[in-house]
Amino acid sequence: MELPAEAIDRLLDCWPVGRLATLGPGGRPHLVPIVFARVGDLLWSPIDAKPKRAREPARVRHVRANPAACLLLDHYDADWRRLWWLRLDARARVVEPRDPAAEAALAAAVSALRAKYTGYAGVAVLRDPPLALALETRSVASWCAGRSAIPVR
Numbered sequence: 001m002e003l004p005a006e007a008i009d010r011l012l013d014c015w016p017v018g019r020l021a022t023l024g025p026g027g028r029p030h031l032v033p034i035v036f037a038r039v040g041d042l043l044w045s046p047i048d049a050k051p052k053r054a055r056e057p058a059r060v061r062h063v064r065a066n067p068a069a070c071l072l073l074d075h076y077d078a079d080w081r082r083l084w085w086l087r088l089d090a091r092a093r094v095v096e097p098r099d100p101a102a103e104a105a106l107a108a109a110v111s112a113l114r115a116k117y118t119g120y121a122g123v124a125v126l127r128d129p130p131l132a133l134a135l136e137t138r139s140v141a142s143w144c145a146g147r148s149a150i151p152v153r
Helices: 005-014 058-065 100-116
Strands: 018-023 029-034 037-039 042-046 068-075 084-095 132-144
Touching: 005 132, 018 058, 029 058, 037 100, 042 084, 042 100, 058 084, 058 132, 068 132, 084 100, 100 132
Parallel strands: none
Antiparallel strands: 018 029, 018 068, 037 042, 042 132, 068 084, 084 132
8 A cells, every 4th residue: 555645744754764776877776875854845965074985975976977866765664564665756966055046945955954853963964065965756656564554753
């Protein structure tokens, strides 16, 4: 059974982590866990100040080359009646505040991320120079094992 629309909305507003899939060189899939916040019709994921292996993370390089992305939220439980997943196929873009419109959108995203994640109280939400991914959902697919699986969080 599919997740009801209200459960999907709750998950996009409250679920703490998603798995972002992008396409690397040669179409090779690349999957990483991300934090995200919803502002309007977009999902935002920051490139924050925590240490990274490379100056620009692979997910950013991949999105610059190919905007196809997928975000998966899911829940596993030993009680299989409580299983669910939500997949959003999206068009991603790298956002850098080079113009006033991007600055305003990025500021709203930072505010939403701070409100959702208490860990950002003492850590910069965006690295310097600021950088984030914006995901525009193109299609939604979901599944849950039954009524008892529908998340209430």
